[in-house]
Amino acid sequence: MNVLVLVGSLRAGSTNRQLADxxxxxxxxxxxxxxxxxxxDLPHYSEELDHDDALPEVARDLRDAVADHDALLLVTPEYNGSLPSALKNAVDWVSRPRGASSVAGKPAAVLGASGSPRGAQWAREDGxxxxxxxxxxxLDDTVGVGSAFQAFAEGRLTDAxxxxxxxDLVRSLAAKVERARDAA
Ligand SMILES: Cc1cc2nc3c(=O)[nH]c(=O)nc-3n(C[C@H](O)[C@H](O)[C@H](O)COP(=O)(O)O)c2cc1C
Structure with missing residues (x-):
């Protein structure tokens, strides 16, 4: 089993990257x-780019990566009450071609960290x-880390x-993959 992780913060030292780890x-x-x-590197989604002769290599690689992994983990900060555009753009790319997209049926889970005590709740819900x-x-359940700049020590969450x-959430995701395999 393998899991593809998409982290919505692009900055070095990201708390969401720590949460992903x-x-x-x-x-x-x-x-x-x-x-x-x-x-x-992913261009903004455009239907004009979404053709075999125009598809950006990075968009093709993202679609292939989703297809080649058993599950998806979305790890999101909250920007203005929602997902950062980098993550929404990634979801838009992998949601096409309609009816044959790499994300269709893919087991997925959402995590989020933000500086506020609400732990990126709106971004997680939108994710x-x-x-x-x-x-x-x-999965409907998500995990949110509030006050994220104080939440990690040595790569782990300090709140047990x-x-x-x-x-529990990532193991639920793994169990979902196993169930999907058993049903196939
Ligand atoms: C453009 C922008 C908008 C933001 N909007 C929100 C917001 O609506 N709610 C919130 O809790 N934090 C907001 N923040 C703070 C981010 O959630 C916080 O910087 C986050 O922890 C960054 O994640 P990172 O450490 O992974 O980069 C915003 C930050 C930026 C840069």
Whole structure:
């Protein structure tokens, strides 16, 4: 099993990147992970680019990466009450071609960290919403880390209860993949 991770913050030292690392550490042993590192290179989605002869290489690579992984983990800060545009743009790219998209049916989960105590709640809710609309098989539960700049030490969440919720969520995602495999 392998999981593709999309981190919505593009900055070095991102707390969401730390959250992604903490989540990956909780996946069962043997589960592989890839962080897609090129969201900043992805052009804004345009139907004019979405043709075989115009498709940007990075968009093709993102679609292939989603197709080649068993599950998707979206890790989002909150920008003005929603997802950062880099993440929404990535979801838009992988939601097409309509009816044959790489994200359709893909097990997915959403995490988020923000400086406010609300832990990127609106961004997490919007992450679940847009992934559902795009056709992913997304968990309704999410994990949010508030006051994120004080929340990590040595790559882990310092709040044991929150860390337990993170572990439970990523294991639920892995279990969803297993169930989908068993049903296939
Ligand atoms: C353009 C912009 C808009 C923001 N809007 C919100 C917001 O609506 N709610 C919130 O809690 N934090 C907001 N923030 C703060 C970010 O959530 C905070 O910087 C976040 O922790 C950054 O994540 P990172 O450490 O992964 O980069 C905003 C930050 C930026 C740059």
């Amino acid at each position: 903490a989540a990956v550490a909780h996946l069962p042993s043997g589960v592989g992970t890839t962080v897609f590192e090129r969201l900043a 679940v919403k847009v992934l559902k609309v795009a056709g992913a098989d997304v 209860e929150l860390d337990g919720a993170l572990r």
